[in-house]
Amino acid sequence: MKHLVRSQGIGAVIGVAVMLAVFTLLDFSGWWTVQTVSNVTQFASILAFVTMGEALVIMTKEIDLSVGSVYGLAGVSFITLEPPLGVSGSLLVALLIAALAGLVQGVAVVKGQLPSMIVTLGGLFTARGIIYVWTGGSVHNFSPDARAHPLTRLLGGELFGIEAATFWLIAIAALLGLLLWATPFGNRLLATGGGRESAESRGVRTERVKIVTFVLCSLLAGFAGILTLCNQPQTHVTLGENMELEAISAAVIGGCLLTGGRGSILGAILGALIVVSFRYELIALGAPSSWYITFVGVVLVAAVIFNQSLARRLGHSV
Amino acid sequence: MTNDHPLIQVKNLDLYFGAFHALRNVSVDFHAGELVGLVGDNGAGKTTLIRVLCGIHAPTSGEVFFDGRKVEKFHPKLAIDQGIETIQQSVGLCDNLSIARNFYLGREPVKRILGIPFLDFALMREKSARVIRQFGLRDNVSTDDEVERLSGGERQSVKIGRAVEFKNRVVIMDEPTNHLSVREREHVNELAVQLKEQGLLVIYITHDIFQVHKLADRIVIMENGAKVADASTDAMTAEELEEVIRQGGRVVEKRETA
Ligand SMILES: Nc1ncnc2c1ncn2[C@@H]1O[C@H](COP(=O)(O)OP(=O)(O)OP(=O)(O)O)[C@@H](O)[C@H]1O
Ligand SMILES: [Mg+2]
Numbered sequence: 281m282k283h284l285v286r287s288q289g290i291g292a293v294i295g296v297a298v299m300l301a302v303f304t305l306l307d308f309s310g311w312w313t314v315q316t317v318s319n320v321t322q323f324a325s326i327l328a329f330v331t332m333g334e335a336l337v338i339m340t341k342e343i344d345l346s347v348g349s350v351y352g353l354a355g356v357s358f359i360t361l362e363p364p365l366g367v368s369g370s371l372l373v374a375l376l377i378a379a380l381a382g383l384v385q386g387v388a389v390v391k392g393q394l395p396s397m398i399v400t401l402g403g404l405f406t407a408r409g410i411i412y413v414w415t416g417g418s419v420h421n422f423s424p425d426a427r428a429h430p431l432t433r434l435l436g437g438e439l440f441g442i443e444a445a446t447f448w449l450i451a452i453a454a455l456l457g458l459l460l461w462a463t464p465f466g467n468r469l470l471a472t473g474g475g476r477e478s479a480e481s482r483g484v485r486t487e488r489v490k491i492v493t494f495v496l497c498s499l500l501a502g503f504a505g506i507l508t509l510c511n512q513p514q515t516h517v518t519l520g521e522n523m524e525l526e527a528i529s530a531a532v533i534g535g536c537l538l539t540g541g542r543g544s545i546l547g548a549i550l551g552a553l554i555v556v557s558f559r560y561e562l563i564a565l566g567a568p569s570s571w572y573i574t575f576v577g578v579v580l581v582a583a584v585i586f587n588q589s590l591a592r593r594l595g596h597s598v
Numbered sequence: 599m600t601n602d603h604p605l606i607q608v609k610n611l612d613l614y615f616g617a618f619h620a621l622r623n624v625s626v627d628f629h630a631g632e633l634v635g636l637v638g639d640n641g642a643g644k645t646t647l648i649r650v651l652c653g654i655h656a657p658t659s660g661e662v663f664f665d666g667r668k669v670e671k672f673h674p675k676l677a678i679d680q681g682i683e684t685i686q687q688s689v690g691l692c693d694n695l696s697i698a699r700n701f702y703l704g705r706e707p708v709k710r711i712l713g714i715p716f717l718d719f720a721l722m723r724e725k726s727a728r729v730i731r732q733f734g735l736r737d738n739v740s741t742d743d744e745v746e747r748l749s750g751g752e753r754q755s756v757k758i759g760r761a762v763e764f765k766n767r768v769v770i771m772d773e774p775t776n777h778l779s780v781r782e783r784e785h786v787n788e789l790a791v792q793l794k795e796q797g798l799l800v801i802y803i804t805h806d807i808f809q810v811h812k813l814a815d816r817i818v819i820m821e822n823g824a825k826v827a828d829a830s831t832d833a834m835t836a837e838e839l840e841e842v843i844r845q846g847g848r849v850v851e852k853r854e855t856a
Binding site: 458462463464466467468470471473474475477478479480481482483484485540541542 | 673693700702703716
């Protein structure tokens with residue numbers, strides 16, 4: 281509990297509770313349908329992967345705008361490379377491509393001493409451009425064989441009516457949570473974001489920490505893309521567009537402070553749940569889908585106000 | 599003073615911050631088992647000099663030798679691995695982390711479970727509490743508390759306790775008694791002497807001339823980025839020392855001993 285307050289996750293917990301209560305009161309029959317709940321958990325799980333990576337990067341006091349494009353690029357690679365490489369081969373290569381994107385950007389930020397906002401904006405355009413050129417704007421599909429492949433089923437199937445992505449999320453989130461809170465790497469990651477100079481003076485190699493975090497973030501985004509396509513093996517060039525904005529919003533709603541050094545994995549997941557829930561509830565209410573982005577904006581600002589005042593009350597410098 | 603080769607040898611060190619000439623042709627030796635007072639006006643370059651020694655800044659030109667070997671790469675990790683522990687003046691604690699996490703930052707004790715290194719929280723709490731309490735951390739402050747809420751003196755206690763816990767060959771103290779009460783101050787000063795008697799090199803930066811004159815074997819005075827005096831405390835009274843600093847370092851060459 282103390283831990284949750286300190287890491288700023290409490291706002292997201294309250295947010296989810298309030299949101300569920302309001303949706304239930306407002307639209308019980310529309311919200312609590314199998315269709316809505318299963319869509320929300322599926323897409324919240326996918327967005328949560330991207331958000332967890334984004335949150336880790338924000339905790340190091342950097343930002344990654346390329347996650348949506350990397351998500352798309354990994355997904356497109358996975359589908360497009362399947363015919364020559366097979367499902368497991370293309371999965372591996374797609375993850376490698378994602379990791380490489382993170383590595384290149386991380387190294388550019390750290391070694392070039394460039395603002396990550398600009399470097400990853402470049403990454404966003406570059407990766408998206410590659411998607412356009414590579415696919416030529418056409419749609420690619422998995423063959424029936426590839427769809428039936430055990431790996432595709434493992435990543436995109438379902439169990440007891442719950443999508444595979446949700447199980448993967450639970451497992452990987454638990455690992456990331458442990459990594460962040462209970463290992464030397466996590467301690468150094470938080471130190472890097474909370475006080476880079478102090479961390480360095482204690483011998484922490486903050487540059488390595490940041491590069492590893494960028495790689496981790498891109499890998500998570502890439503894996504999310506692959507999960508999506510295992511579920512629905514069809515690519516389009518806009519795959520993952522604007523996802524960086526959703527991920528950053530979700531991370532902030534989940535309590536990540538852009539000043540670095542504070543945030544939590546649980547908060548990131550709940551933030552993703554809030555963002556996705558709004559999308560589906562608005563659809564369920566029959567509102568035009570374009571309203572969704574406005575609502576995310578309102579929730580985002582409300583969350584920032586809440587989290588900042590919480591931080592001030594706790595005496596954190598923000 | 600010992601006669602064997604110096605533990606740290608600085609030769610013709612120059613350091614620029616952009617166009618600003620922060621260290622000017624500094625040459626100085628430090629020996630094991632020595633307590634050296636480093637004094638000088640605000641902005642004289644004391645902190646900058648020791649930041650080169652502990653790997654934070656790389657010099658623009660000049661050489662540093664540690665234990666006879668030339669230092670090729672400057673990084674705090676390398677200095678720490680060589681056995682240089684530093685109480686920094688303005689950095690060293692991450693506000694967002696607990697006392698225990700700060701205490702062990704960069705050298706966290708781990709327990710392996712399935713080969714994965716997990717932080718050994720029990721040890722981190724217990725040991726950091728035991729050490730820091732000796733330096734005036736009150737009982738109502740827990741080592742789980744974030745450093746952000748600590749007072750200046752409490753923060754200083756954490757830094758000092760940490761340096762003592764990990765002391766190895768060199769302890770550099772940059773104005774260690776800042777923010778400390780009279781009692782803690784005496785404790786730190788006694789500690790500096792003890793460390794030296796254990797054979798460590800202690801470099802002690804302060805503005806308290808009279809205090810450091812009592813403690814130190816040797817005093818190095820800096821002014822405007824340059825070393826202007828380097829004299830054994832036997833060769834110069836505290837009053838003379840104060841006069842030199844006030845004069846901006848003129849007149850002292852005749853007392854040079856090194
Ligand atoms: N990172 C930096 N970038 C630019 N200038 C710097 C930097 N660090 C120090 N300086 C400058 O170098 C000069 C020497 O600073 P330094 O901190 O070494 O002084 P000091 O002798 O430790 O003083 P004090 O007794 O006030 O601590 C100052 O003029 C300071 O402004
Ligand atoms: Mg100083």
